[in-house]
Amino acid sequence: MKMMSDGTIPEHHPHCLGCGSENPAGMQLRTRLDGDVVRGEVTFDRRQQGAPGIAHGGAVATVLDDALGSVLVVLETPAVTANLNVSFRAPTLLHQPLHVEARVVERDGRKLHLSARLMDEQYTTLAEATALFLVVDVVHFTQGGEALPEAWSTWGSSTT
Numbered sequence: 001m002k003m004m005s006d007g008t009i010p011e012h013h014p015h016c017l018g019c020g021s022e023n024p025a026g027m028q029l030r031t032r033l034d035g036d037v038v039r040g041e042v043t044f045d046r047r048q049q050g051a052p053g054i055a056h057g058g059a060v061a062t063v064l065d066d067a068l069g070s071v072l073v074v075l076e077t078p079a080v081t082a083n084l085n086v087s088f089r090a091p092t093l094l095h096q097p098l099h100v101e102a103r104v105v106e107r108d109g110r111k112l113h114l115s116a117r118l119m120d121e122q123y124t125t126l127a128e129a130t131a132l133f134l135v136v137d138v139v140h141f142t143q144g145g146e147a148l149p150e151a152w153s154t155w156g157s158s159t160t
């Protein structure tokens with residue numbers, strides 16, 4: 001299990017590994033492990049706006065997918081999103097601190113069934129996702145021709 005000394009989960013985006021930079025679309029998502037659940041906080045701003053004052057659904061899906069990616073870091077298991085199903089339960093407002101959580105539901109061979117939830121400050125659900133991740137060999141991530149983070153070299157890459 002891979003964590004920093006303060007319990008936070010290291011940044012898992014290869015392009016900004018270790019630099020404390022932003023996630024896709026400029027979203028800052030810091031995650032930590034709480035029992036079996038990855039928890040994090042995120043605040044959307046105008047860069048993620050869809051309708052006026054409201055986050056774009058694609059940005060919401062990105063945060064949920066990214067929180068699920070943190071679960072992979074905890075598991076130290078290379079996997080990719082095969083299917084992501086998002087239910088939007090209430091408008092996600094910009095400029096509000098939000099809670100995110102993600103967890104493993106079930107593992108069946110290469111198939112990782114995961115779930116994630118985005119909540120407002122009062123923990124009211126705004127969006128929830130179920131996802132199928134498929135465990136892949138590390139070779140999968142070399143297809144873009146970029147160097148892989150050193151930390152990934154110790155991860156289990158068994159796909160069985």
Ligand SMILES: CCCCCCCC/C=C\CCCCCCCC(=O)SCCNC(=O)CCNC(=O)[C@H](O)C(C)(C)COP(=O)(O)OP(=O)(O)OC[C@H]1O[C@@H](n2cnc3c(N)ncnc32)[C@H](O)[C@@H]1OP(=O)(O)O
Pocket residue numbers: 012013014065066068069072073077078079080081082083111132134136138141152153154155156157
């Ligand atoms: C050692 C170090 C390693 C380091 C690793 C770091 C880990 C990453 C950590 C951090 C990363 C950054 C953050 C991540 C954040 C979010 C993750 C993303 O956004 S990932 C990008 C978007 N996703 C893709 O680009 C996938 C594109 N798709 C593919 O590459 C393939 O389709 C793939 C690998 C997913 C599956 O291809 P196949 O050839 O390996 O497997 P087949 O034979 O098609 O399927 C296997 C089983 O899964 C089912 N399956 C496949 N796709 C399905 C789907 N969409 N829905 C339902 N079932 C599906 C099939 O029906 C089959 O099931 P049956 O074995 O017959 O029971």
